[in-house]
Amino acid sequence: MTKQTFLHDKHLKLGARMVDFAGWDMPVQYTSIIEEHRTVRENAGLFDVSHMGEIIVYGEDALPFLNKLVPQDISRLIDKKAVYCQLTNKNAGIIDDLIIYKLEEKKYLIIANASRIDEDLNWMVRNKRGFDVTIVNESHNYSLLAVQGPKACELIKTLGVEELPKFFFIKRAELFDINLWISRTGYTGEDGVEILVRNEFSEYLWDKLLEAGREFGIKPIGLGARDTLRLEASLHLYGNDLDENTTPIEAGLAWSVAKDKQEDYNGRHVIEEQLKNGIKKKLIGLKMLDRAIARHGYDVYFNNEKIGIITSGGISPIRGDNIALAYIKNLDNLTVGSTIQVMIRDKLHDAEIIKRPFVAKRNKESK
Amino acid sequence: MNESMLCTKTHEYVLEQDGKYEIGITDYAIEQLGDIVFIELPETGAEFAKNEAFATIESVKAASEIYMPISGKVVEVNEEVVNSPELLNDETYENKWLIKIESSADQVEFADLLDYSDYKEEIE
Numbered sequence: 001m002t003k004q005t006f007l008h009d010k011h012l013k014l015g016a017r018m019v020d021f022a023g024w025d026m027p028v029q030y031t032s033i034i035e036e037h038r039t040v041r042e043n044a045g046l047f048d049v050s051h052m053g054e055i056i057v058y059g060e061d062a063l064p065f066l067n068k069l070v071p072q073d074i075s076r077l078i079d080k081k082a083v084y085c086q087l088t089n090k091n092a093g094i095i096d097d098l099i100i101y102k103l104e105e106k107k108y109l110i111i112a113n114a115s116r117i118d119e120d121l122n123w124m125v126r127n128k129r130g131f132d133v134t135i136v137n138e139s140h141n142y143s144l145l146a147v148q149g150p151k152a153c154e155l156i157k158t159l160g161v162e163e164l165p166k167f168f169f170i171k172r173a174e175l176f177d178i179n180l181w182i183s184r185t186g187y188t189g190e191d192g193v194e195i196l197v198r199n200e201f202s203e204y205l206w207d208k209l210l211e212a213g214r215e216f217g218i219k220p221i222g223l224g225a226r227d228t229l230r231l232e233a234s235l236h237l238y239g240n241d242l243d244e245n246t247t248p249i250e251a252g253l254a255w256s257v258a259k260d261k262q263e264d265y266n267g268r269h270v271i272e273e274q275l276k277n278g279i280k281k282k283l284i285g286l287k288m289l290d291r292a293i294a295r296h297g298y299d300v301y302f303n304n305e306k307i308g309i310i311t312s313g314g315i316s317p318i319r320g321d322n323i324a325l326a327y328i329k330n331l332d333n334l335t336v337g338s339t340i341q342v343m344i345r346d347k348l349h350d351a352e353i354i355k356r357p358f359v360a361k362r363n364k365e366s367k
Numbered sequence: 368m369n370e371s372m373l374c375t376k377t378h379e380y381v382l383e384q385d386g387k388y389e390i391g392i393t394d395y396a397i398e399q400l401g402d403i404v405f406i407e408l409p410e411t412g413a414e415f416a417k418n419e420a421f422a423t424i425e426s427v428k429a430a431s432e433i434y435m436p437i438s439g440k441v442v443e444v445n446e447e448v449v450n451s452p453e454l455l456n457d458e459t460y461e462n463k464w465l466i467k468i469e470s471s472a473d474q475v476e477f478a479d480l481l482d483y484s485d486y487k488e489e490i491e
Binding site (some may be wrong): 015028029032033034066224228291292295314315345 | 401402404405407421425427428430456467
């Protein structure tokens, strides 16, 4: 049976078209994906992302335990700071990509992908031996609402949160007399916040945010626009761009791998080998040179030889062209500016390798 | 929608006009697709069998093949919607047909098409 978030009725009342996403009945769009996309780039959007997982890890060994699980160096986190990282297997394949928050000494919050919560928990339990640590799945207790866009932070400030957390920080706050967590994170490339709230308050908070946000042009935004927004920002989607056969280095995530970390971690030997000797496949950004749309699973060619595969692709409402992420053989002569081809319905279409992100991110200026 | 349209269960329609047939997708199909961003149509002169894919329509989310309600030869394509696919989502725009064909389809080919009122029941 498909699961429903605590905001399911709200989506139906707003006339959303619902689709199955990772076993959840979620809104894909309320009006139009393109309109919703523009709303987030121009004003502010409200997202229900309550399907995402929340896992608390605490205990004497919480820090060394997490440091064994991810290539990032969790010891560098100060209180309330968050970091993007990956849960890697023994071969450095990505089990999930996560945001880990240090809530306090020896207590961490992990935000996980809905589709991967079970795998994440299994893996954590399998790695737990010898660590004095407790792992609690809080996913069923919490809703997650994202407010994203150039006016998102302004809106939250008018609601009495005078000082918002800085980029990639979380803080305890009160909105409409509800105690909740606000973090300066998101999945759109825009400035904004994600609000973690206990389920029983999520409907009230949703209504209040839409009401208070009206003067800022806030609109509810479905998963369709969430996908086009994250693609423009070149943010990976687990299951499309990341999987257990892909390492963080191949995925272009070397920036999220600590180079001088003391502890060993799962897959470290593979990551170090790849950093030293290079990788066989690499993630690239593409723009189509005609109007054809590259999509997940389409083959990529160079000189009539298959060299890779599209993992995410679609339109860019802001650029006005069609963009994609692809894994290709790591050939020296294929770099930014090179033209390659995408096979679309038995025809090759030219595409140019371009720099990522496809649309400049606007969240880091708030650092 | 025009009451004399005949529709397929896969949401294409065919409408006879001056001895030719206009083919397109139903309003319901357009609504289900959402924002239409790309339309690929065949060249004039191309011939297709009934139920053969003759066009591709892409929304933001996915690519969908469009099938021939009846067999025939393409005599005209709607370049306007190819150049501006979003016109299909525009409620004020009327020329939402995709291709016009000449057809010598017999009654057998028409047998499984739904008249508009039956189609409306089908989608409700």
